Amino acid sequence: MNEKVVAMLLAGGQGSRLKSLTYDIAKPAIPYGGKYRIIDFPLSNCTNSGITTVGVLTQYQPHALHRYIGLGTPWDLDRHKGGVTMLPPYAEIDGIKWYAGTASAIYQNINFLTSCEPDYVVILSGDHIYKMDYEKLVEYHKEKQADVTVSVLEVPWEEASRFGIVNTDEDMNIVEFDEKPEKPKSNLASMGVYVFDWEKLERYLEEDNNIEESTHDFGKDILPKMLVDQQKMVAYPFKGYWKDVGTVDSLWEANMDLLDPSAGLVLHDPAWRIYSSNPQLPPQVITETGRVQGSMVNEGCVISGTVSHSVIFQNVLIDKEAVVEDSVVMSGTKIGRGAHLSRVIVPPDVTVPENYRLLEPAAGITLLTQDLIDTWKESGQQ
Amino acid sequence: MTLMAAVDASVKVAGLQDLTIHRSVSSIPFAGRYRLIDFALSNLVNADINSVGIFASQPFGSLIDHIGVGKSWDLDRRKEGLFFLPTTHQNGGIATVGSFRDFEEHLQFFEKSRQTHVVVTSSFVAGQLDYKEMLAHHLASGKDITEAVGASGSLKSYILSRRLMLELIRSYREKRILSVEDLVNLKKAPYSYGVYEYKGYFAIIDSIQQYFKESLGLLDENNRRLLFLPQAPIYTKVKDEPPTRYLDGSNVSNSMMANGSTILGNVKNSIISRAVTVGINASLDSCIIMQKCTIEENCDLSYVIADKDVYIEKGVKLSGTADRPIVLRKGERVTKEDSQ
Numbered sequence: 001m002n003e004k005v006v007a008m009l010l011a012g013g014q015g016s017r018l019k020s021l022t023y024d025i026a027k028p029a030i031p032y033g034g035k036y037r038i039i040d041f042p043l044s045n046c047t048n049s050g051i052t053t054v055g056v057l058t059q060y061q062p063h064a065l066h067r068y069i070g071l072g073t074p075w076d077l078d079r080h081k082g083g084v085t086m087l088p089p090y091a092e093i094d095g096i097k098w099y100a101g102t103a104s105a106i107y108q109n110i111n112f113l114t115s116c117e118p119d120y121v122v123i124l125s126g127d128h129i130y131k132m133d134y135e136k137l138v139e140y141h142k143e144k145q146a147d148v149t150v151s152v153l154e155v156p157w158e159e160a161s162r163f164g165i166v167n168t169d170e171d172m173n174i175v176e177f178d179e180k181p182e183k184p185k186s187n188l189a190s191m192g193v194y195v196f197d198w199e200k201l202e203r204y205l206e207e208d209n210n211i212e213e214s215t216h217d218f219g220k221d222i223l224p225k226m227l228v229d230q231q232k233m234v235a236y237p238f239k240g241y242w243k244d245v246g247t248v249d250s251l252w253e254a255n256m257d258l259l260d261p262s263a264g265l266v267l268h269d270p271a272w273r274i275y276s277s278n279p280q281l282p283p284q285v286i287t288e289t290g291r292v293q294g295s296m297v298n299e300g301c302v303i304s305g306t307v308s309h310s311v312i313f314q315n316v317l318i319d320k321e322a323v324v325e326d327s328v329v330m331s332g333t334k335i336g337r338g339a340h341l342s343r344v345i346v347p348p349d350v351t352v353p354e355n356y357r358l359l360e361p362a363a364g365i366t367l368l369t370q371d372l373i374d375t376w377k378e379s380g381q382q
Numbered sequence: 383m384t385l386m387a388a389v390d391a392s393v394k395v396a397g398l399q400d401l402t403i404h405r406s407v408s409s410i411p412f413a414g415r416y417r418l419i420d421f422a423l424s425n426l427v428n429a430d431i432n433s434v435g436i437f438a439s440q441p442f443g444s445l446i447d448h449i450g451v452g453k454s455w456d457l458d459r460r461k462e463g464l465f466f467l468p469t470t471h472q473n474g475g476i477a478t479v480g481s482f483r484d485f486e487e488h489l490q491f492f493e494k495s496r497q498t499h500v501v502v503t504s505s506f507v508a509g510q511l512d513y514k515e516m517l518a519h520h521l522a523s524g525k526d527i528t529e530a531v532g533a534s535g536s537l538k539s540y541i542l543s544r545r546l547m548l549e550l551i552r553s554y555r556e557k558r559i560l561s562v563e564d565l566v567n568l569k570k571a572p573y574s575y576g577v578y579e580y581k582g583y584f585a586i587i588d589s590i591q592q593y594f595k596e597s598l599g600l601l602d603e604n605n606r607r608l609l610f611l612p613q614a615p616i617y618t619k620v621k622d623e624p625p626t627r628y629l630d631g632s633n634v635s636n637s638m639m640a641n642g643s644t645i646l647g648n649v650k651n652s653i654i655s656r657a658v659t660v661g662i663n664a665s666l667d668s669c670i671i672m673q674k675c676t677i678e679e680n681c682d683l684s685y686v687i688a689d690k691d692v693y694i695e696k697g698v699k700l701s702g703t704a705d706r707p708i709v710l711r712k713g714e715r716v717t718k719e720d721s722q
Contacts, residue, residue: 035624074620268644280454280617283413283640284638285601295627296624297639298641
């Protein structure tokens with residue numbers, strides 16, 4: 001790319017439906033896939049797409065994210081020119097300006113963007129799991145001579161009413177935005193990934209800031225306004241795996257997708273690596289009594305029990321006669337002898353006692369918190 | 383009292399030839415995801431030693447690729463840090479550790495240092511040597527040179543003062559000694575020699591038999607616990623491999639597995655490095671498989687060491703013994719016809 005592309009990664013989301021997993025970390029920092037955090041995906045996409053200037057906008061519980069990203073070294077974003085810049089809300093003469101919406105988050109960092117001198121700005125969300133070449137997206141944007149390009153994904157018709165739907169003409173020009181429509185006219189869902197011409201973006205952000213009743217959101221305010229103004233807006237059809245992890249169930253599903261080759265998300269791909277901050281741990285060990293089937297296991301684990309159809313993060317110890325099936329076990333967890341776990345997500349650093357069983361197996365996925373374990377202990381069932 | 387370190391990565395070990403055609407002994411892969419030098423370097427940085435010289439001789443391409451600027455060991459520093467100090471001699475590297483001729487070539491490394499003492503260490507021993515404790519022992523003993531010795535022999539790690547080191551480098555020719563190891567073995571006057579008793583785990587890798595035995599020895603939980611201490615991690619170059627996949631129908635037991643591999647077949651009593659593929663119905667028993675090897679379906683291997691990038695075609699049967707494991711050289715391709 002000759003022109004300069006800057007990515008702005010929105011990473012301030014709370015993700016309250018993920019319960020205790022996000023009590024003290026933002027949603028993009030949630031562990032995923034045995035060794036990653038969700039934000040590794042958009043960050044690695046930037047690296048693999050040749051985007052070397054990335055602003056990361058944080059707000060909710062930013063510390064874990066700031067420490068995790070650091071200088072951006074794992075993603076090759078520790079650079080003299082550009083690189084990664086963490087952008088939390090800051091105070092001005094007029095007071096502290098919290099990010100009210102996605103657009104206001106970008107607006108309040110307009111000075112940062114100006115100093116980057118971009119030609120195009122790519123707006124990304126820090127909590128989506130997908131592999132995407134943003135270079136192709138920007139090329140498409142240029143070819144179409146668009147003012148803004150919205151990346152869209154075909155979703156099943158029956159689910160279309162859960163998404164922000166984009167209606168287009170046959171040349172992929174956007175004619176209407178339909179937020180969670182009851183009767184969708186199309187099944188093209190917006191992925192929250194946009195490319196803007198910088199000048200246009202700057203103008204619309206300034207305008208939007210002056211509109212008092214605006215919610216300062218790209219989907220609700222900026223894009224509809226541009227449509228009214230008859231700006232050139234096109235949809236870019238993305239093909240491939242994409243998942244917005246909003247709930248415990250969908251986080252579990254996204255992990256299980258890694259165990260299913262037909263789901264379409266391949267991590268064993270040297271041409272499109274997902275980079276991550278790597279702890280220095282010894283290899284995993286499957287002991288004499290260990291048995292692992294249809295699963296992914298990370299470094300530092302010692303498996304002496306039975307693991308099937310599960311994703312096991314680093315430094316997990318699974319004792320003899322323990323059974324873990326259809327589950328996600330996050331880092332540093334110890335599972336005691338004879339415990340039996342099925343369809344659970346175990347958060348990091350939990351100790352599951354010997355012979356533990358779920359008291360009332362839920363219909364969905366159980367987040368196996370320390371509270372649940374304490375309740376079990378008090379029930380005297382061990 | 384403070385330490386600097388000279389890591390001897392140029393030493394020649396005759397018994398490891400099959401694994402050192404393209405690399406030095408120090409960069410032989412070990413324990414699934416490490417190179418031998420990782421253990422020496424990690425022991426040094428875990429003792430807060432920040433001035434580390436790596437003395438290397440050809441072929442050192444693989445070593446440079448592995449070490450880089452020393453980032454993985456936190457040795458990429460403005461002040462001091464890692465120094466890569468290759469010898470210019472065509473036939474660099476001798477059979478004993480700490481060659482004075484190599485040190486002489488980089489005399490400045492020792493002259494300019496602000497540290498009071500020097501660690502001289504080999505790069506083919508895996509252990510958890512605590513240099514802070516060893517230095518304290520050395521100072522208390524009042525000896526000139528202290529050698530670390532474990533239950534099964536010398537760890538080939540030494541501490542001496544920088545002043546004595548400079549004196550030895552300047553006088554080794556007339557004294558007719560080749561190296562620090564040589565000097566300690568000959569116990570040359572007028573120096574005094576002490577021993578630091580090392581009680582932990584260590585593995586000396588100086589022959590294929592030793593390599594094989596010590597590698598599989600890591601399947602013993604006690605050895606692993608002593609080598610991989612949470613408070614003293616072993617650092618290595620990061621590769622960004624995803625977690626290892628165990629597919630339905632695979633069967634892995636009593637094995638050490640690095641990340642990035644895909645296992646469809648049967649693996650027992652083995653060490654599997656990064657990004658290895660083991661095909662359906664293949665069986666591995668007591669094997670050491672290095673990174674990026676492919677073992678196709680229906681292979682049956684026992685007592686085999688496969689160096690990096692070895693490709694074993696389907697149906698190959700190979701069996702060595704614990705004393706004479708079969709060694710497949712880097713990049714080798716083995717067909718069914720070869721193995722019959």
